[in-house]
Amino acid sequence: AQLNISGNVTIHRGSETLEDSKLVTELHNTEDNAYDIIVTENDDESSSSDEKEEDAKQIEPNRIEEAFQVKYQGTTLETFCSRLKLFHDEWYQQIKPYAPYLTIIQSSGSGKTRLVGELRTKGIYILYICERHECSSGYPASTPYVQKILETIRDYKFGALLSIAIKEIKNKNWSAEEFWNIQIKDDHKAECNDFWRSVFKSLLQQKKPSSDSRDENFVKKLFHKASIVCCIDEAHELLAKATKAKDDETYFVKWRRQIRDISWVGFFNILLSTSGKIGNFLPPVTQDTRSARSHDFVIFPAYLDVNTMDVLAPLAENVGKEYDYTRVVYLGIPLWGSLAQAGVSLINLVHLASQKIRNFSKKNNDHLANLACMACSLSLEVSPRIAEVDSLIASHMATALGVSLDRTSILCTYPSDPILASGALKGIIDVGWENCLDTLLELFSRGVVEAGERGELVNRILFSKAYADAVRECFPDSPVTYLQKVPLKLFLKSLLREEIDGLDELLNRMGIDEAEIGFNHWTSLLATNQKYVESGGMKFLTANLVIEAYHRHTAFKMPLGFPVIDHIIPFKYNAGYGIISIKTRIQKKTTFGAKDISSLIHPLNSFGKWKKGYKILGIYIDLGLDRENAVESKAELKSRNAPQTRSKNKNNEDKKDVKNDYDQIIYIQGVGSFKCCGKEISERLSKILFTRPWPLDTQWSEFDEKTDLKREDVIKTFLPLVFEQKQSLVDKWQLI
Structure with missing residues (x-):
């Protein structure tokens, strides 16, 4: 007899697994050679039969033993032995x-x-x-x-x-x-x-x-x-x-x-x-058996210091000033570099990363998988006290940084890891930006993700999507890894719906008309005060930091509360490196003016000191999402228009001061100015600004997934002043 099967199939004969995770279309079963067959649902409805990416579960048994033989690097072992x-x-x-x-x-x-x-x-x-x-x-x-x-x-x-x-x-x-x-x-x-x-x-x-x-x-x-x-x-x-x-x-x-x-x-x-999860093996005292x-016994703290980030960087070949995206496999966790040494291709590493960060899920409504991808790509801050932190570390590639003494709070993050970030961006795009933003809104409404600077988050979403769109336009016939650099001109074209008059001339005058740019994740600088700076935290950029970020394929989220600039994106041109400095305004409290232009393009505000001749392209964004009526969408160049003065030359002749041709920035008004922002995404971005835990949301009053207990009136009584009451205290006490 012949059995035809389609789907994800695992075949067992005794204790041996055959062709694990490969698609089996035909199988002949006999009494003398019996098989157990397990068929599981295939939720990857979007993948095509001619997809070239090797399944992650097939990479590991073939390559990891060989990867284990790569010479051990770094000082992690000494720390571990000591502990x-x-x-x-x-x-x-x-x-x-x-x-x-x-x-x-x-x-x-x-x-x-x-x-x-x-x-x-x-x-x-x-x-x-x-x-x-x-x-x-x-x-x-x-x-x-x-x-x-x-x-x-x-x-x-x-x-x-x-x-x-x-x-x-x-x-x-x-x-x-x-x-x-x-x-x-x-x-x-x-x-x-x-x-x-x-x-x-x-x-x-x-x-x-x-x-x-x-x-x-x-x-x-x-x-x-x-x-x-x-x-x-x-x-x-x-x-x-x-x-x-x-x-x-x-x-x-x-x-x-x-x-x-x-x-x-x-x-x-x-x-x-x-x-x-950490809590499984090191439970908080109140949650232990x-x-x-x-019984009187004590548990040792978790050992987190498997600090192997970038330890394989010395193995990279083709070192030098030029960007080579094949080198980034040796950055981040050692898994990527070890597998690369064992012969796994770059495209398969990215595919593996996209599967691992989503815990092998491609379901659109997998909130944890979506959260992991967005936290990695967009530098989201996840509250240390929520249950999801445990799962992000256990199943979604987050790095554990610390555990509180009572083991109730876990600090986690996604460090700069270009391959993992590439997989995360791929994961977002595969399930759709709209689905991921819906997840983000729900997480905001539940208080899972720290609110932080909402407008800046909208900014990072727009710029990340613009880069992803530019990559697909620039490399239509190549496997998409989101590790390539693209021309700066193309990136700006992908960012904006309309071309800006005079932009090409500005780029030419600045000498960056052939510059290249690229990033697949954002790295947060955390030094928000002098104490953090004294501990070694970076508050301002350095020239070397910009260079490293460019080759790590990352951009910067400036420290929370940084007075002038919200984000910085590195680029490279024929004579060196430069940056795009970005400021986002959500609520238009002040009128845009010459001071905003100066602050964006002055090196002091990015580097903390003067850097003569450093190329800085400023972008000022007024999203206008806080206003009832949508602001006019437009993008244009703004000049500082500094008043011209006269001075005397050595011959005592009047001489006009020469205006600096670079004292211009890109001014973007309205979310509709962004080419990468359609109606569906625009509506979600507007909600990001103001979505927080709302007590009247039905999620707090559900009996089950289909039944709402209708507790709105009761909840309102808990919150006088916040909600209008049936009888106010003014009436009860006859205050007037």
Whole structure:
């Protein structure tokens, strides 16, 4: 018989996965060669059959093992070893009753597993247990007998399993390097199977509980100078309940209880999880289990310092002054550069980034995926206290910067990572700007995203969309990566609906008529006060900062409250680098004048000091979104019109001061002036300015998705002064 299938298909034969994530159109099934077939919904209705991009799930098993062999870069390992020793010593001294485990929390691709593996170079043995599903094609592969390992946790035999495994490592006389390779390299699979088979055979033969767990010198007797860590990767699998009983505990709770009974000096535990949330493994005290709250033990803080940003930058080839977008794979997290070294193409890296930041979702209404893409591309600030932060880090590539001591607040961000930003911009465009803006409005209404400067956000949306449109116009026959530079003239043409009289002449006079520009994300400068500046924060630009931003393919969001300029976009011309300085006005409190022109193009306001001859193209924007009647849409050049004065030359003759031809800026009035802004987008941008949590919104009064409880009148009574009451206090107290 013949079975025809279409859709996303996973095929299993025994424990082996065949053709995972590839489209299978024909399959012959026989009694002697039986297959299990799982068909899942394909939500990527927009993808075409001739799409050239390699599926991300197909990249990883083919390339990541090779990527793991790229020489380790940076100083992250030294910091990690130091922290691991600190935690071990604090636990061993028992001044405070710490639980002996360290949890590494950081986004996917930052190199968590690789960091743990590098401990072998310090003479530390790593007992690596990967809880990945046995049929998963991810790397490193699932540990053999992984289900049996979970059963030892369930049956309170995990301590015995550890002691037997450590003895087996000693009996084999492996070095730390050899043991690590046996566990993760595919060509050592048989040896790894034999190791675990032997461990479970010994465990089965053990008739009475071992006393090893109570012998604090157990490890040191076997390994005089070496230490051992037990690392559980994909630790979110521990969050399942150990049995089907309703009141049973999770594997994680049982595991944590058992490791607290182990007192070995020179031993420690490490948890890794790509998709596990911080609160799962390091819960706030108020959210931990009742049993945990009744016992006196302390949890070590999360380890976030997998600071591997840009560590592969030295591997880039073709270094020099000219922009080369193939070099940016070595910026940001090391995943991109490692895969590039393993032969993965740039277009496939961008496709992988777009899938990972959306957690492999292409649904238009996936609010978390849309939020992740916009936060990465548009430099949104996400409140540290909302539940979504955990998910952005666990599943959507956000970088965790810090966790409060009570573990209730998590500070996250999207650092400057050109490949991830390219994937984010691609993710926005794939589902549509309108859908992403709808998500943004809903998040504003729920208080999920910090309001910040709303007008400046509108500005970033418009300029980002203009760049994306210019790329597609400039490279119609090339794969779109959103990493290319485009002519400055084309960018301005893509930005504005109508051409500006005299603009070409201005660019010619400035010598930037052949300049190039390009950016796929915005980087926020955060130094809003002198204290932050003294800590090393950047408040003003430097010439080198502009150059680096150009080659990182980013633009700047100036510090909140910066008095003159909101945004700066770098460009490059034949004699050097310049900037576009942008000021946005939402509420027209003052009349535009010569002072606005001077402030935009004066280097002091961008660099904090005078820079003679630096090319600055100023853009002043009055969106007019705050007025009831739409303002006239227009774009034109504005001149400073400084009064001319007379001076005497050396012959005592009158001489007119020469007017500076560069004292002109682009003045844009009305959101309708922007070519990239149609009616649907314009309406949403208007709402962005004023959307905040509104108590009468139906989302606060729903019984279910279809039923509104109609609580408006009740809610109003909670808020006198805010809403008109049926009887005012003036009437109740007869105040007049």
